[in-house]
Amino acid sequence: MARGREPLVQCEKCKRMVPRSKAVEVVKGINFDLGDQKDVTMDLTRRVVYYCISCAKHLHIFEKLKKRNERRRQRKENRG
Numbered sequence: 001m002a003r004g005r006e007p008l009v010q011c012e013k014c015k016r017m018v019p020r021s022k023a024v025e026v027v028k029g030i031n032f033d034l035g036d037q038k039d040v041t042m043d044l045t046r047r048v049v050y051y052c053i054s055c056a057k058h059l060h061i062f063e064k065l066k067k068r069n070e071r072r073r074q075r076k077e078n079r080g
Ligand SMILES: [Zn+2]
Pocket: 011, 012, 013, 014, 015, 016, 051, 052, 053, 054, 055, 056
């Protein structure tokens, strides 16, 4: 059962190596509440970190992602 194709990422909290498909990706470092200023370059401060499932649960990251997705969806609906 060697699945070598899956890239591994390291959990930011427990430092465990987990397959990227099972890790939770979180963008850290800046607030995205910039309104309509979509063209602001913020790649310098942007940092993507990964958490394994158990850490993500522990840190309530799923709830945060859900909220963020909802907000994004609402914004889309407002626009169109
Ligand atoms: Zn972890």
